[in-house]
Amino acid sequence: MTATRVRSVIPLHPAAERAEPALDTGTDRDRSDQHWAPGATSSMATSCDARLPSGMPALTRRSFLKGTAILSGSLATGTLLATLAPSRSWAAEMTVFDDREARVLLRLTQVIFPHENMPEAINALAVKGLDTAAAGDDAQTDSAVAIAFREGIAALDEAASGDWLAADADAQLAAVQSITDTELFLTVRGSCITSLYDNDLAYAHFGYEGEAFNKGGYVFRGFDDLAWLPDPPADASPPVQ
Amino acid sequence: MKTFEHSDDSVVVIIGSGAGGGTLANELAQKGVDVVTLEAGKRESSESFLNDEWKSFSQLAWLDPRSTSGSWRVARDFPGLPAWICKTVGGSTTHWAGASLRFQDHEFRAKTEYGDVIGANLLDWPLTLDDLEPYYARAEYKMGVTRTNGIPGLPGNNNYKIMDAGARKLGYTKVHTGNMAINSRPRHGRASCMQLGFCFQGCKSGAKWSTLYTEIPAAEQTDHFELRTGCQAARIEHDDTGRATAVVYFDENGDEQRQSARAVAVAGNSLESPRLLLMSESSMFPDGLSNRSGQVGRNYMRHMTGSVYAAFDEPVHMYRGTTMAGIIQDESVHDPERGFVGGYEMETLALGLPFMAAFLDPGAWGEDFTWMMDRYANLAGMWLVGEDMPRVDNRISLNTDLKDAHGLPVVNVHFDDHDNDIAMREHAFTQGEAVYRAAGATRTFRTPPYPSTHNLGTNRMSADAEDGVCDANGQSHDIPNLYIADGSQFTTGGAENPTLTIVALAIRQADHIARQMIRKAV
Numbered sequence: 007m008t009a010t011r012v013r014s015v016i017p018l019h020p021a022a023e024r025a026e027p028a029l030d031t032g033t034d035r036d037r038s039d040q041h042w043a044p045g046a047t048s049s050m051a052t053s054c055d056a057r058l059p060s061g062m063p064a065l066t067r068r069s070f071l072k073g074t075a076i077l078s079g080s081l082a083t084g085t086l087l088a089t090l091a092p093s094r095s096w097a098a099e100m101t102v103f104d105d106r107e108a109r110v111l112l113r114l115t116q117v118i119f120p121h122e123n124m125p126e127a128i129n130a131l132a133v134k135g136l137d138t139a140a141a142g143d144d145a146q147t148d149s150a151v152a153i154a155f156r157e158g159i160a161a162l163d164e165a166a167s168g169d170w171l172a173a174d175a176d177a178q179l180a181a182v183q184s185i186t187d188t189e190l191f192l193t194v195r196g197s198c199i200t201s202l203y204d205n206d207l208a209y210a211h212f213g214y215e216g217e218a219f220n221k222g223g224y225v226f227r228g229f230d231d232l233a234w235l236p237d238p239p240a241d242a243s244p245p246v247q
Numbered sequence: 248m249k250t251f252e253h254s255d256d257s258v259v260v261i262i263g264s265g266a267g268g269g270t271l272a273n274e275l276a277q278k279g280v281d282v283v284t285l286e287a288g289k290r291e292s293s294e295s296f297l298n299d300e301w302k303s304f305s306q307l308a309w310l311d312p313r314s315t316s317g318s319w320r321v322a323r324d325f326p327g328l329p330a331w332i333c334k335t336v337g338g339s340t341t342h343w344a345g346a347s348l349r350f351q352d353h354e355f356r357a358k359t360e361y362g363d364v365i366g367a368n369l370l371d372w373p374l375t376l377d378d379l380e381p382y383y384a385r386a387e388y389k390m391g392v393t394r395t396n397g398i399p400g401l402p403g404n405n406n407y408k409i410m411d412a413g414a415r416k417l418g419y420t421k422v423h424t425g426n427m428a429i430n431s432r433p434r435h436g437r438a439s440c441m442q443l444g445f446c447f448q449g450c451k452s453g454a455k456w457s458t459l460y461t462e463i464p465a466a467e468q469t470d471h472f473e474l475r476t477g478c479q480a481a482r483i484e485h486d487d488t489g490r491a492t493a494v495v496y497f498d499e500n501g502d503e504q505r506q507s508a509r510a511v512a513v514a515g516n517s518l519e520s521p522r523l524l525l526m527s528e529s530s531m532f533p534d535g536l537s538n539r540s541g542q543v544g545r546n547y548m549r550h551m552t553g554s555v556y557a558a559f560d561e562p563v564h565m566y567r568g569t570t571m572a573g574i575i576q577d578e579s580v581h582d583p584e585r586g587f588v589g590g591y592e593m594e595t596l597a598l599g600l601p602f603m604a605a606f607l608d609p610g611a612w613g614e615d616f617t618w619m620m621d622r623y624a625n626l627a628g629m630w631l632v633g634e635d636m637p638r639v640d641n642r643i644s645l646n647t648d649l650k651d652a653h654g655l656p657v658v659n660v661h662f663d664d665h666d667n668d669i670a671m672r673e674h675a676f677t678q679g680e681a682v683y684r685a686a687g688a689t690r691t692f693r694t695p696p697y698p699s700t701h702n703l704g705t706n707r708m709s710a711d712a713e714d715g716v717c718d719a720n721g722q723s724h725d726i727p728n729l730y731i732a733d734g735s736q737f738t739t740g741g742a743e744n745p746t747l748t749i750v751a752l753a754i755r756q757a758d759h760i761a762r763q764m765i766r767k768a769v
Contacts, residue, residue, distance in 0.1 A: 118612045122621050195612050203604035203620070204301055213624030214566060214600035217298040219451040223441030224404075229568035232405035234561045235412040235686065242411060242423040243403030243573070247432040247439060 075105035077112060077130045087125055087210055098130040102140040102152050110159050110171055111136055111194070117175075117182050118195050119202060128208050132201040136194065151193070158190020249470050251283050256507035258283045259760070260494045261514060262480045262523065265338020266749040267733035268514030269458025270389075272474075273466040274757030280764065281471045283506055285478040285496050287515075288335035293460065296341075296449030300601045303448035307341050309334040311651045313518070317641070319662040320695045324609035329660035330549075331698040332516050336476055337459025339516065339700070340746065341449045344571035345427040345456065346594060347392040348743035349383050352376040353581055354589075354634065357739040360581060361588040366665055367636035368546055372738040373710040373719035382751035390428040390456040390750065391435060399431045400424045401440060404568030406595045409559070409627040413686030414575045414593075417678075421576035425594070428456035428746075429569060435461075442568035444597065478504075479653055482527040483511055483536055483729070491536075491729045497653045510760065510769045512721075514732035514753075517547065517702035521643045521735060522658045524706065524716075537706070537723040542715050544644055546637035546707050547660065548740040549699035551668045553631045553676055554596060556607065557683030557691045558622040565597040565627050572597075578678060579633075579742045587670040590742045591633025593679060598628065606697055619692055627683060631675035632701070634742045636665040643705050660699075701745050706735040720759040721752060728769045732756060 078097035081088040088094050100108050115129045142149025148156075162170040165181035173181065185191050202208060209216045218224060225246060237243075251258050259275055261268045264286040272282045288309075297303040308331060315322035315329045322329070333339045353360045355376055358369040387395040394400050403411060403424045414422045429446075430439045440454040453460055466472035477499025484493045484505075491511045498504050513520040521544040525535040535543050575593040582590070598606060600623055608616055619626065646659040664672075680691040708731075709715025712724035721736045723729040732753055734745050741748070763769040 119617050119620075120614055121617045199604050200301065200601065204601040209600060212600050212620065213562075213564070215564075216599070218443045218445065218567075219298050219441070223443040223452070224567040225440070225442040227567075228564065229404040229442040229444075230402060230408065232408045232561075232563065235408055238403055238408060238411035238422075242400075243407060244400045244424070244431070246402045247399055 075100045075103060075108045077108050077133060079126050079130070081125055081127060085125070087127075087207060090210055096127045096130065098134040100134075100137045102137050102149075103133075103155075106171070107156070107159060108133055108137070110162065111155070113171060113178070114162070114182065114190075114194055115198050115202065117178050118191075119198055125207065125211060128202055128205070128211065131205055131207065132198050135197060135201045139193075139197070154189040154193075158185060158188045161185050161188060161190075248467055248473065250473050251281060253504060253506050255281075256492070257281055257509050258506070259510045259512065260285065260506050260508040261512045261732065262494065263287075263338055263514035263516070263519070263733065264336050264458060264463060264474065265333070265514065265516065265733070266340050266343075266458065266746045267753045268512065269337060269340065269462040270750050270753035271512055271514065271732045271757050272472060273458075273462035274754055275760065276466040276469040276472040278757065278761045279469075279471055280761060282466065283473045283475065283508075285480055285494065285506070286336050286474060286476050287479045287519075288333065288338075288476065290336040290476050291341070291449060291459070293449070293451050293453045296445075296451045298443065298445045298448060298451065300448065300599045303445070307333045307335050307449060312649050312657050314646050314649055314657070314659045315661070316659060317662040319664055321698055322662070324695065325698045328698045329662075330516075330518055330702050331700050332518070332702060335459075336463060336474065337457045340457040341459055342447055342700070343455075343746055344446045344594075344596075344744075345429045345569070346571050346574070346744040347387065347390060347426050347428045347747040348592070350376065350379075350741040350743055350748055351579070354739065354741040357589070357634075364588060364636060364665075364667060366638060367667070368639045369637060370707070370709055370714055370738050373708055378719070379748075379751055379755070382755040383747065385754050386747055386750040387426075389461075389754075390747070391430055391437075392747070393425065393427045393429065393431050394423070395426065398434070401427055401429060401431045401569060401572070404442060404565075404572045405563050406565040406568070406597050406627050407573035409557075409563060409686045410573055410575065410593070410595050410629060410682060413682035413684070416685035417681055419575050419577040419682075422573070424573045425571060427569070427571070430454040437461075440569060444566045444568055444570065444599075446570035479651070479655070480515070480523050481653065481655055483513075483523065484527075485529065485531065485536070485726065487531075489531060489726055491726055501653065508728075510728040510730065512730040512732040512756075513706075516733055517705040517735040518643055518658050518660065520731060520733055521705040522645065522656075525645050526655060532725070537716050537725045537729055539725050540709075540713050540715060542707060542709075544705050545639050545642045546704040547641045547643055547662060547702070548635050548637055548704040548737070549662065550701040550703070550740055551591060551631070551633040551635045551671045551675070552696040552699075552701075553672050554628060554694035554697075555631070555676060555679035555683060555691055556619065556626050556628045556694055557680070557686075557688035558619060559625045559627065559686075559688055562624050563627050564624060565595075566599050570597055571595060571630070575682070578675070585674055587667045587674065589634030589667070589671065591631055591671055591675050592742050592744075593675070593682070594630050594632065596628050596630035607692070607694055609695070619690075627686075627688075629679055629682070631672070631679055632742070632744065633671050633675060634740050635668045637704050637707070637739060638663065638665060701734070701740070703734045703737040703740045703745060706731045707738045708736045709738065721756045722759070730756060730760065
């Protein structure tokens, strides 16, 4: 993870009909949970899932916003994701959060959802969504979301005796456990439930194949290819007609 | 398409176009009865359906505000979404998985068979399995249910193979790929199943029966049917003699309209139907229409539910193929030795990655959650669905503090699990986990109930008018030309998925209404 600008970003799903050209628009999927109230999600979490302004020239917008950092990295070679993507480099541009704030948020998504070997690019997508939610309507003043996030980050640092990012993993987790009633925690958890698992990178990483109709479904593509158990009796499970 | 004047008081007005309303409309139209159907949602199609869980949810689900109360976990996990039902032409037949099971004989006599269950408001149905069997047969033929009418069963997918292997090791014998209203081969102009894995998202191949592309277009072929979409019913009006005369509704432009009616049938699901009756209060009916018994909105049932997901060392890809790919029926019997009355079904169920994250353990975070998600491709899943107890205080009521886009009060859904529901869920979880361990699972996980898909009982049928809202024909005890045509008329819930019974009752009701019309009784 670095904070330097990279020249190219990953087209997330170049072969897909769905227009999802690049990482920094990767959260541009219709979110439905603004109508929906998952468990501990605060009302604020719902705004995290708002649609990004389409066609917004991000660099122009960035020039007059004050946060501005770029989360970037590269996909590990030899992984399925790296073979799908034309470029291994990825970047997510922030409009509200500065470099440290963005890195705290990224690490926070990893502590709340400690996946084995999940590419950071997926977490960066989630952070990009949080940044968008925090942008608010007025570029000149901090939104309520941004203020709440900064308060939450301060609480994390305090719980970790100064610098939460520098603390070891156990101390980071303990600090998070001490802030589970904050807007920061509730929003990040609620937002990640959709943003970490509803994008093409995540589909590829977790082994979910997504849209099936345009590929003819699975009737000839392995719906019954499980071979490590005995087949059911034919009267219980007849062959394809 | 035929259209009717708003002032035409010869039409039957049906509110809702799902399993009950859509079927009733077509059955009446085929008999030459003029029908106007008011559907709150828009019209989608197999072409417009989306193989994308969240986008489809936005497209099909009823997303108007609702509120919750009570001790059920849904109130904690999904306080604004007590039910996962649809606001679209075809209603929840767009979303349902297709399981089409007949009720068992004893389930029509729950009070007699189960005895006095403390804290339950049990009642026998005013009809029997014998009464309903001819209509079940007609429903199965209409819907093309597998393993009936010579229609072969569907092929089992990977998720089914695991359930089957585990079930047989445990000694279960009633194990198969289900009685499904999904074409295993082309039938009645609809294609066979492509094993898409998006049954809940509206079937893009049209293999799964939905009133959207069966009953509704068939009714439109007659000269006796008009469908009005985007129309939210607001109240049913009546005259001085207490007969229904018209339905006031907001059309797709938000303008108030009034459709005169010879008879009215409500089929808006067990949340919206009692809401409409309660909103239709008047000086003659101060507690709401058809509510002299005080039972409108009460006895709300949502089936005992829960899910078990299990992780295996080898890949499963449970999302490939039909969502409800098979069933174990051995536990659907009534056997009080297990510590509860009534029974439950075990049915495979699969969620895509986005919904798995949302529903596996709502509110969860940390390692237990991510461990299961990291094994998504190696998970198998089943849904547990059984009979729950009707309770007087489990009820739909109007929340006057919360309004919809038209300023109408929305529903509050109050539910407390009965001890019988809790005991049954515990038993079902234990057996579900045993099935997967027998098949070699390395870890099993108990997933709490999803927002309710089987909403039942809030305008229940009863032999005596003081015990319920309607009679065995779904005809209101209080208002002779008012009918209940959806799952809200269920006296008790049975263990089975309710759609087949809703359709059978709608066919039966259409015969009844036609006879009443011939006799000029309606």
